[in-house]
Amino acid sequence: MLANYGYKDASGDYFITIDTDRCDGCNNCVGACPANVFVVVDEDPNDPLRDEPVAMVVAEKKKKLKYECNPCKPTSNRPALPCVESCKAGAISHSW
Numbered sequence: 001m002l003a004n005y006g007y008k009d010a011s012g013d014y015f016i017t018i019d020t021d022r023c024d025g026c027n028n029c030v031g032a033c034p035a036n037v038f039v040v041v042d043e044d045p046n047d048p049l050r051d052e053p054v055a056m057v058v059a060e061k062k063k064k065l066k067y068e069c070n071p072c073k074p075t076s077n078r079p080a081l082p083c084v085e086s087c088k089a090g091a092i093s094h095s096w
């Protein structure tokens with residue numbers, strides 16, 4: 001299941017998508033994100049039938065991703081996002 005967190009406004013799209021079918025709850029994204037955007041929970045509130053741990057975006061960060069993620073914004077010197085790079089399962093994508 002694709003879990004989308006974020007919003008769009010006049011300045012752009014600010015969404016993080018986690019493919020919960022790929023996520024194995026490894027915690028790599030939690031450690032990699034400088035803004036502590038991710039948390040791994042034991043039960044997925046969006047999927048009550050799932051028993052395995054899964055990553056989510058912290059609730060209070062969902063509406064602030066434009067600001068939280070700004071330090072990682074891709075530039076020619078920094079093309080890769082730490083969260084996307086850290087996820088060996090390829091579960092994370094960002095609207096950037």
Ligand code: SF4
Nearest residue numbers: 033035037069072083
């Ligand atoms: S873009 Fe940066 S701040 Fe935003 S979730 Fe990824 S690692 Fe964290």
Ligand code: SF4
Nearest residue numbers: 023024026027029087
């Ligand atoms: S790094 Fe990827 S697989 Fe690991 S907890 Fe985060 S989203 Fe899930």
